Amino acid sequence: MxxxxxxxxxxxxxxxxxxxxxxxxxxxxxxxxxxxxxxxxxxxxxxxxxxxxxxxxxxxxxxxxxxxxxxxxxxxxxxxxxxxxxxxxxxxxTTPSQEKRQKIEREQQADRKGVKKEKPPAQIPIPEAERESLVRTLENDFFREKYGEFTAGYTYKTMAGDWAFVGARFERKQVDAEGREYIEKNVVPFYFTTTGKWKNALPPLPGKLPLYKIDEFGAMKKKTGARFLIVEGEKCAQVMVPGWIVVSWVGGTNKVHLSDFSPLADYPVAIWPDHDTQIDKETGLPLPDVEQPGIKAALSIREALPHAQIMDVRDRPGDGWDIADAAESMSPEELAAYVETCPRLFEEMPWEPYDAFRQFVADRYEDRNLEHIDGLFWEYKADAHCWREVMQTNIKTDILWWMEQKKIVKFLQNNAKAVHTFLKNTASHLEFYSTGYSGRNPFKESAIMPYIHFMNGAVEIKKTGVKFHERAQDNEDFFRRLYPVHCLDFDFHPEAYEGAPLSETAPAFHFYLRELIPPEDRRRSDYEEQLQLTIDFFSQIIAYAINPIKKEPYFFALYGAQRAGKSFFIDILEQLIGQQFFVKRPTSDMIGNRFATSDLWGAKVFVDDDVESNLKLPDAFIKNNSGNKGITVERKHMTPVHGVKISVAMFFLSNHNFKISGGAEGLARRFVYVPFDREIKNPDVYLLDKICGKEPKDFESGDAVGQTFDERPAIIGMALRGWELFRKNNYRFVMPDWIKRERDKWLMESSSVSQWFYEEFLDSYKSDRISRKEFYDQYKSWCDEEGRKAMGKIKFFEEARRTRRIKEIKGNMDRYVEILSDIDDTPSDEKLQEEIPF
The missing domain is CATH 3.90.580.10 (Zinc finger, CHC2-type domain)
Incomplete structure (x- = not known):
């Protein structure tokens, strides 16, 4: 080579x-x-x-x-x-081996069409008077020098018993490269031409060449019950095996395609290949079974006779062991018994494309681990314990790989056209694949099923708490039928939910949260309370991100200087949830692109980690895709899927202050503003690895210094406790003062109503009561002076109420607004929701 x-x-x-x-x-x-x-x-x-x-x-x-x-x-x-x-x-x-096969096919086709004019036509039957003249031809000096001594002749006859051509066996001594003598054996074809001469070649017949001894079958009056044993070589075909018609073909391993196997198509066929043990000249190792000449020839025969059974003789001794060798130590009856009982090769190899497709699905996807619904394919990954969408092109790639493993590609002789045709016909059945009658699409709602999946089970979210389903106790099919499209890649620890101090169970993460608190708040007398509120706040954010059901559609704006920890928090979320369930794209890519929302199907988090300065966050995009929503998923060149439920937590990161399209009015209830004002001067580049148990902990972890363990189960336990707090607070976030302070400041600067109320009205108006009309007129006048567009009266009062500093009173002649000295924290009469959280 x-x-x-x-x-x-x-x-x-x-x-x-x-x-x-x-x-x-x-x-x-x-x-x-x-x-x-x-x-x-x-x-x-x-x-x-x-x-x-x-x-x-x-x-x-x-x-x-x-x-x-x-x-x-x-x-x-x-x-x-x-x-x-x-x-x-x-x-x-095209490879050299393919070119060689194509050359053989061209030559064969040319032979059938009579293109090679130099080969004279064959005379069939061969006249009896000319048969003896062949012996004199074979014994002349020319053929003796070319092939050796003539030792035997094998007559190939047609089904009708007419002589077609003769295979002449020649033998001569040879010496190999190591000086050892051996007998070289060749069977050379001769046919009788219409010009009255014998020619050293295969006859140019209009069809394929007859098999050796096929005439015995043709002479049978009753062909019912006939069975064929195909062997390699005329000498082997002369061995008697009771109950079998023993036949062979002319030309050896590389000429199988020239012979006519069609008479055997409707009868049982067994192939006894030579047991070859040839060595690969490049590697010095034995050739693979399918490349050994004997099995290779048998596979070529299987192209013509797909039902033929190949005997497995690989346990026999000696290179080239065949039926003639077996006959030296076995009686005809023993040979017949051996043919019956000998194991078969490639018995389970499917030759019909549909059978191949069904077996591929069974081998590759085992028990119902592939679903095809609404034109999309889903595979249940048993090791990941969740369903993943799989592209049809990837399935076709797997089919080709499976064909190679099943030796089907080898069977097709690596012919590119044949392999492509078989692959195409096999993969065509994907279009109609199904595990049952068509019905509802469970993947449309899998994102909002009330379960959080882990490696060792699933946490079911209930109205009154959580229930853990262990994978070791419940059958895997229980989890599969929940149709999860997301699973955390670590175990759930029930004890972590019970409430051990975070400083002990997740000391590195606890250190990170402590570092976020501004210095002035760290000096407060109620610092420990503010620290716990900080832990509670971030636990609620994590809970919102991992929990499949979200009652209120919140989104999160992380704002602050560089090296302040906001990107690090997203990194922690990614380690908790998994990279493949994060959609990280600029918001601008998602707007006005009807195909972009397909990325949100199965995702848990959307992140725009670098919001441009002065870019207004699109109110409509956030409102339509945050929380639990039903969307239309559309991909290029595919039918849209309507009513897909998504459960996505949206995070926007920026070094610049945020703006909302149309202003901040109306977003206060779902906007969670998270300031990161404290620059970390010497950030620990290994802190994330310490949290994930990849590096030993250091000074930041107190008594856990030097230990290495994964804190993610403890963080998840903290998050589930955060959900409990979130639910009891009527699905509103509990915040520490430093978060509230920055959020209120942003709202005041962003909302015309808030800014007027806090910066203008409270400073200038001294009374504690004002009529509704005068209250609104003062706001309009201020907007005119500031060059800002005033809100309508209804929306104005909606925003004013959200300050929780006014109370509306109905008088005898007019309606008034009472100005409160502090925020009204009186609980609403609205009944707390008792449904599944979020």
């Missing part, structure tokens, strides 16, 4: 080929490097493996590297040659 095929394969490597081979969730190009999952192990996250556009890969975990050919060898267990041929074939090229 020359290096040309490897150079050609490497030349054909491209970005599209790399994506075709190694696409995975989260895979992406970073310059000329494609970062993806390592295909040789069960990685769950992208980040430790990349392959360049030129096909050079590097594993950052093991420091191993190589080129794409080496990688395909490791993945598929093939030779380098096969890996190179795969690359060439998959990019539309």
């Amino acid at each position: 020359t290096p040309d095929i490897f150079n050609e394969a490497r030349r054909r490597v491209s970005r599209s080929l790399i994506e075709q081979y190694f696409a995975a969730p989260g895979a992406h190009w970073d310059g000329s490097e494609y970062w993806t999952l390592n295909p040789t192990r069960r990685d769950k996250k992208v980040g430790s493996f990349h392959i360049s556009a030129e096909g050079q890969y590097f594993d950052h975990a093991t420091k191993d590297g190589g080129d794409i050919i080496d990688l395909l060898v490791a993945i598929h267990g093939v030779t380098k040659k096969e890996a190179a041929e795969k690359i060439i074939s998959d990019t539309g090229g």
Whole structure:
């Protein structure tokens, strides 16, 4: 093998080929490097493996590297040659072996069409008077020098018993490279021409060539019950096996396609291949079974006779062991018994595309782990304990890989056209695949099912608390039928929900929260209370993000200077929830793009981590997609899916203050403003690893210094306690003073009503009562002076009420507004919701 095929394969490597081979969730190009999952192990996250556009890969975990050919060898267990041929074939090229097969097919077709004029026609039947003349021809010096001594002749006859041609056996002594003598054996075909001469060639018949001894079948008056045993070589075909018609073909392993196997199509057929143990010249190792000449020839016969059974003789001794060798130690009856009882090769190999498709689904997706609903495919990942959408192109790739594992590609002789046709016909059944009658689409509502899934079970959210379903106790099918599209990649610890101090169970995370509190608040006498309120506040945010059901549609604006901890909080959320359930995109990409919202199906969090200065957050986009919503999911070239329920927590990060389209009025109830004002001068770059149990803890963790453990279960326990607090507070966030202070400041600056009320009205108006009309007129006058558009009267009073500093009173002649000296914290008469949280 020359290096040309490897150079050609490497030349054909491209970005599209790399994506075709190694696409995975989260895979992406970073310059000329494609970062993806390592295909040789069960990685769950992208980040430790990349392959360049030129096909050079590097594993950052093991420091191993190589080129794409080496990688395909490791993945598929093939030779380098096969890996190179795969690359060439998959990019539309033709390999030398394919060219050779195509040449043979062209020659065969040309033979049938009589293109080769130099080969004279055959005379069939061969006249009896000319048969003896063949012996004199075979014994002349020309053939003796060319092939050796003539030792036997085998007559190939038609089904009618007419002589068609003869196979002449020649033998001569040879010496191998190590000086050992051996007998070289050749069976050479001869046919009688219409010109009255014998020619050393196969006859140019209009159809394919008859099998050796097929005339015995043709002579049978009663063909019912006939069985055929196909062996390699005329000498083997002369062995008697009771109950079987023993036949062979002319030309050996590489000429199987020239013979006519059609008379055997309706009868039981067994193939006894030679037991070959040839060595790969490149590797020095034995060739794979399907490449050994005997089995390779048997597989070629299976192309013509798909029902034929191949006997498994691999446990027999000696290279080239065949039926003739067996006959030396077995009686005819013992041979017949051996044929009956010998194990078969490739018995479960499906040859019909539909059968292949059903077996592929059973092998690849086991018990009902693939669903096809509304044109989309979903796979239940047993190791991840959730359903993931799978692209149809990826399923087709898996079908091809499965075909290679089942040796179907080998059976098709690696013929690119045949493989493509079989793959196309097999994959065509995907369009109509289903596990039952069509009905409701459970994936439309899976995002709002009241369960939080973990590696060891699921927490069910109830009206009065939570219930943990352990995976060890409930059947996995219970969890699968909940149709989860999200599962946290760590265990749930019930004891973490019971309420152990966060400073002990998650000391590094506790340190992070402490560092967020402004210095002036850390000096307050009620600091411990403010610290607990800070913990409660962030626990509620995490609870809102992970909980599938959200009663109120909140969104979160994280504002502050660089190196203040806001991006770090998102990093913690990502480690808790999982990268694949985060949608990180600029808000501008989501607006006006009807296909963009499809990314939110199955997602838990949307993040715009760099909101531009002076960019107004779009009120309509936030309102339509935050919390629990029913949306239409539409992808290019696919039918839209209506009524998909999403459960998304939205986070917006900026170094600049936020603005809302149309102003802040109306958003106060769902806007959660989170200030990050304290710059961290020397941030600990390992803090996230310490929280996730990847690095030992340090000074920040108090008594836990030097210990290494994952704090995420404790954070989840804290979050579930935060949900309980959130529910009891009528689904309103409990906030520490430093959060309230900054939020109120933002609202006052953003809302014309708030700004007028706090900066103008309270300072200038000294009475504690004012008529509604005068109250609104003063606001309008101020807006005129400030050049701002005044709100209508109804919306004005709605915003004024939200300050909780006014009380409306109905008098005898007029309606008044009473100005309160402080915020009214009197509980509302509104009944607390008793439904599922959020």
